[in-house]
Amino acid sequence: MRDNNDMPGHLARRFQQIAVAIFHAEVEAAGYDLTPVQYAALAALQQNPGIDQATLAGLIAYDRTTITGVIDRLVQKRLLVRMASARDRRANVLEMTDYGHATLEGVVPAVEAAQKVMLRGLTAEETTQFLELFRKAISAVNDLSRAPLKTAARDA
Amino acid sequence: MRDNNDMPGHLARRFQQIAVAIFHAEVEAAGYDLTPVQYAALAALQQNPGIDQATLAGLIAYDRTTITGVIDRLVQKRLLVRMASARDRRANVLEMTDYGHATLEGVVPAVEAAQKVMLRGLTAEETTQFLELFRKAISAVNDLSRAPLKTAARDA
DNA sequence: TACTGATAGTCAGTATACTGAGTAAATCCT
């Protein structure tokens, strides 16, 4: 029987688990209360203002049922607001608040620090290799999950 | 601002998410109902019979509160049983049932297939490299989560 | 032996992620 340490699935789970812990520690130390998932949503929204929930979900590969809860909590923290779309009455357009922009800007150093910590075991060269292999492995299986990554469709 | 695809935390989350989906698909196709987490627990238990919950948790780096629920479900599926420890009245010794052994044996091919699928984007050489970098990165930060990996302490 | 601290397990609460189902609205297509 193969050892757990030869199982990419197990290693991925373990690395992700530690990465989340590191993220929490750094962000909390910086005085913020934001999860990795909430941060990614906020960052994607800042780079793509005015998108709806489904588009945001596609940009960061979240399931549509997951994004609902994430947005609920971001709205509750007053980091963004849901607005009815003028073009599509099914859709919720998301807009960051000033507080949301300020929070995102303020938390960036902690997020950068967290990314450094989680790769502290690797040299710069290894880090480059690791991220490259990650991207390559992921792109080959992207369509196998319920929440595939999608590029932002330019507005029609 | 850095792109999500340069963030190891984000890539880890994404890869793990897809890995779980692949695992589910392969295992279900083989006629079994077992999550990745449940499989890892069962496999670790088979290689280390008669251990208690805390030891099992350490072997696969699960939190002690997480392992409780996982074991609950494995017990409910009659794959293993909880027994009072003779040496330590706080501890629950875990024993796999015959059905548990049979299930584990039967599901192995599907698990192996899943590991192959999740790395289908990488060559054999890249796969070796990827796993090596994973292990190296993880071992440098193992102690930063609430559930660090522990080697099985030989019984006193 | 009593005191202290550590350990095993559980529980309540919160946050991802998923399945599957359902509603409402938009789009496609003839």
Next chain:
DNA sequence: AGGATTTACTCAGTATACTGACTATCAGTA
């Protein structure tokens, strides 16, 4: 135009993972 299909979102239910708190028990020590 009108019916079929697709899409956007939500909800209920389940399974990881965590924090923090609690009980019971064990182990070390004065």
